[in-house]
Amino acid sequence: MNKYWDLLNNKVDKEILQDLSDIEFKYEGFHNVTFKAKYKNIFCQLRVPTSNLVNHEFESDFLTNLPNVYYYKKGLLIRKWFEGSTIENIELNDELQRKIIQKVKEFHCQNIKLPAIDLFYYGIYSCKYKRLVEKYSDPKYFVTAHCDLNLKNILVDNKANVELIDFEWVRKAHPLFDVISLSKIGFDKQLLKELFIITDEEFDEFQYICNSFDKMAYAKKYKKMLLNNDLEQISKGYTNKSYKLNNLFIQHKRNNSFNHLNKLEIFNHLDIVEKVIYEDKDVIIRNFIKNKDIDWGLKKNRLMLAGAIAKLHTSKIKLKNNQIHNRIKFYVEELKEHKKFNEIFDQNTQKLIQEASKFLKNEVPSHNDLNRENILLTINNKIKLIDLEYSSMNSKYFDLAYHCSDIDYDEQTEKEFILNYAKNTNFSIDFDEYFAIKAIVNFYGIAWSLTFNKDFNFDWLTKHVFNNLGKLKNFYEKNLKNS
Numbered sequence: 001m002n003k004y005w006d007l008l009n010n011k012v013d014k015e016i017l018q019d020l021s022d023i024e025f026k027y028e029g030f031h032n033v034t035f036k037a038k039y040k041n042i043f044c045q046l047r048v049p050t051s052n053l054v055n056h057e058f059e060s061d062f063l064t065n066l067p068n069v070y071y072y073k074k075g076l077l078i079r080k081w082f083e084g085s086t087i088e089n090i091e092l093n094d095e096l097q098r099k100i101i102q103k104v105k106e107f108h109c110q111n112i113k114l115p116a117i118d119l120f121y122y123g124i125y126s127c128k129y130k131r132l133v134e135k136y137s138d139p140k141y142f143v144t145a146h147c148d149l150n151l152k153n154i155l156v157d158n159k160a161n162v163e164l165i166d167f168e169w170v171r172k173a174h175p176l177f178d179v180i181s182l183s184k185i186g187f188d189k190q191l192l193k194e195l196f197i198i199t200d201e202e203f204d205e206f207q208y209i210c211n212s213f214d215k216m217a218y219a220k221k222y223k224k225m226l227l228n229n230d231l232e233q234i235s236k237g238y239t240n241k242s243y244k245l246n247n248l249f250i251q252h253k254r255n256n257s258f259n260h261l262n263k264l265e266i267f268n269h270l271d272i273v274e275k276v277i278y279e280d281k282d283v284i285i286r287n288f289i290k291n292k293d294i295d296w297g298l299k300k301n302r303l304m305l306a307g308a309i310a311k312l313h314t315s316k317i318k319l320k321n322n323q324i325h326n327r328i329k330f331y332v333e334e335l336k337e338h339k340k341f342n343e344i345f346d347q348n349t350q351k352l353i354q355e356a357s358k359f360l361k362n363e364v365p366s367h368n369d370l371n372r373e374n375i376l377l378t379i380n381n382k383i384k385l386i387d388l389e390y391s392s393m394n395s396k397y398f399d400l401a402y403h404c405s406d407i408d409y410d411e412q413t414e415k416e417f418i419l420n421y422a423k424n425t426n427f428s429i430d431f432d433e434y435f436a437i438k439a440i441v442n443f444y445g446i447a448w449s450l451t452f453n454k455d456f457n458f459d460w461l462t463k464h465v466f467n468n469l470g471k472l473k474n475f476y477e478k479n480l481k482n483s
Helices: 002-011 056-063 094-108 127-135 176-184 189-196 200-227 299-313 324-334 339-344 347-359 396-407 411-425 431-452 459-466 469-482
Strands: 020-028 032-039 042-049 069-073 076-080 143-145 154-156 162-164 171-173 232-236 241-245 248-252 276-279 283-287 364-366 375-378 383-385 392-394
Touching: 002 032, 002 042, 056 069, 094 143, 094 154, 094 162, 094 176, 094 189, 127 200, 176 189, 176 200, 189 200, 200 248, 200 276, 200 283, 299 364, 299 375, 299 383, 299 396, 299 411, 324 347, 324 431, 339 431, 347 431, 347 469, 364 396, 392 396, 396 411, 396 431, 396 459, 411 431, 431 459, 431 469
Parallel strands: none
Antiparallel strands: 020 032, 032 042, 042 076, 069 076, 143 171, 154 162, 232 241, 241 248, 248 283, 276 283, 364 392, 375 383
């Protein structure tokens, strides 16, 4: 709290500040800092502006029509406190989604004079963007739109009452702008279409508008603001550095010849990933995923993951062909002086695996790094796959073997998991080929890990290589003959 006293002293008039007490920091956004405080002994939201990027004149026009606003001046807001949680901390079930949607629809009905949103403010993203913005620019369809419906700006109390906050970007706009915002934070697409009476074409076209608008905004303003901020490092992966700022996840890329070969927005239409907001050669920005621990002993969790992998593999996304052979070759060269690795895997075993890896089929879009850290269970009980930077076309068995080896399922559970995947994909399963590729996957994973951590303990993984060498040899000889 101490770091914010200068801000309060500089931004809050003395006569207002003396009526404030019990000030407690809550949240810092791009343009303001929010506190909970007592104003004249009444609990309030105290919101203090930190940037000049917002035209507060429009928010002022809007707030004059709202009850329980005690003070407003140039972005400084004092409003009665709503005792609730932001929806990032709440399960978004069907009932709650319907209540929030109803609140948004009521918001849209307010008859307040405001300017229209300028969707060309950051430029013209493409000819398609210009055409679609013009298509949806008829003012007769405009409503009073919030225009910033993110996880932090929707509150719900313990009686399921809903409150919208922070109206800096409120404008006249097509209702689809708020609809797409709700979709981005996890609302069900079919429910949104039903309650707002939207066609597939309208949804898809306005989604393109909003995604393009966000990309331009981050490229021109918000990326720089993010990178100049004091970021909290949240993980120390082998390759990239990842950070969190409020509800955003920021990943600084560390490129090598094997990763970031595909723009991750190619996966944005899949509900099993968190959509990329912005990506360039240096950084990836998406919403931060609040998650909970996954118990892989529960069948329902395994079923959800089998379904998620199936969605990825049947998505018809076209990626570059896999480089597993080249990666194994590179890692083995890096480990030529690693005593334990070379004692456990003799030259014949290494050569067999390297040669067999040439025959991995490029048949499905594959994650290629499906360890437990890259599988999240959201607070809404949905599986999300993250860190697809090494994704490529690959064998359908690669991701399956990666996951089953990492969790170390028993034989029955492993087979059940694969058959559930098959049920979701209608793919046939050749278990001999699966176990052959399992040997490749584990050797590859061990070698990769050792190049980053020479002391990585891989003892528990070696059985997945040696138990399947016979099947791997048959796989290699069969493919060599056919080639």
